[in-house]
Amino acid sequence: MALTLLEAAKRHSGDVLRAAIVSIYAQESDILRVLPFDDIAGNALKYNVENALPGIGFRGLNEGYTESTGVINPQVEQLVIAGGDLDVDKFIVRTMGADQRSAQEALKLKALAHKFSNTFIKGDSQTTAKEFDGLQVRLTGNQLIAAGSTSGGDALSLAKLDELIDAVDNPTHLLMTKAMRRLLTTASRNSSIGGFIQWDLDAFGRKVAVYAGLPILIADANSDVYQTLAFNEANPGGGSNVGTSIYCMSLMEGMLQGIQSAMPEVEDLGEIQTKPVFRTRVEWYTGMCLMHPRAAGRLYGIKNAAVTA
DSSP, X not given: OOEEHHHHHHTTTTOHHHHHHHHHHHHHOHHHHHOEEEEOSSSEEEEEEEEXXXXXXXXXXXXXXXXXXXXXXEEEEXXXXXXXXXXXXXXXXXXXXXXXXXXXXXXXXXXXXXXXXXXXXXXXXXXXXTSOOOHHHHOOGGGEEESOXXXXXXXXXXXXXXXXXXTSSXXXXXXEOHHHHHHHHHHHTOTTTXXXXXXXXXXXXXXXXXXXXXXXXXXXXXXXXXXXXXXXXXXXXXXXXXXXXXXXXXXXXXXXXXXXXXXXXXXXXXXXXXXXXXXXXXXXXXXXXXXXXXXXXXXXXXOSSOOBO
16 A cells, blocks of 8 residues: 555654654655655566546447457556765764764755655656656646747646646645745735635644645755756747746555655665775665556646736
């Protein structure tokens, strides 16, 4: 059964290290806070994606049916290896305490959380062969909706946002930048536009904006490192690359979910021989699966301008 990292951690309440890792992940990444993960055996997951339903008709007496079968596309999703090593000099440990290593390990886990979140959206195995493909690469056809055709992008319209939501089966979340969320909340205060915004609390007591019943996840929590959804994307109408995207997702088992072999590992390799440092390795065997053709959608070509109705 696919569980979010927070839900999985509750089943291992006595594992202090696991709980610490999950807390860091969930607080650093809105995506990792709510994305369900399946623990899989082996290095890949095989699954089927529904492509087309079989036909259904009516028949008269003594007549037959026209044979029809559905279309199912088999898929294979490989785990990727993400992580890194970190070294802390013996001098720092001996003079400032062993907690200096713990502080560096926490920073490494935060960086891994941000890297996963960035790849979840922007990953492209054609450009970087060792990473998995993100939503921007995977979403095509009817799941890719243009905000308009104006050169340089178009202002977000609430009608287009509603169209995006309708393109997803059982939607659970929206994903955008803080800048885009600000434009939405500004529009909600304008009676001629609307776009009713509510506020809720997440698992850590932080405020979360909600539009049309869908919590808004933020994709630029670490914008100094990853400009994940900045206004720097190409627009359907051409012109300058000053557009951004909003994603609507169904984050649940059998829809859009993560995969992993197990929780991320933090391994103490001790003092290495080549230099006087203590080395720690942080590693995670992970990936994502888009298991339904309408599990997510992308609205793109949105410029930085006031929202319209």
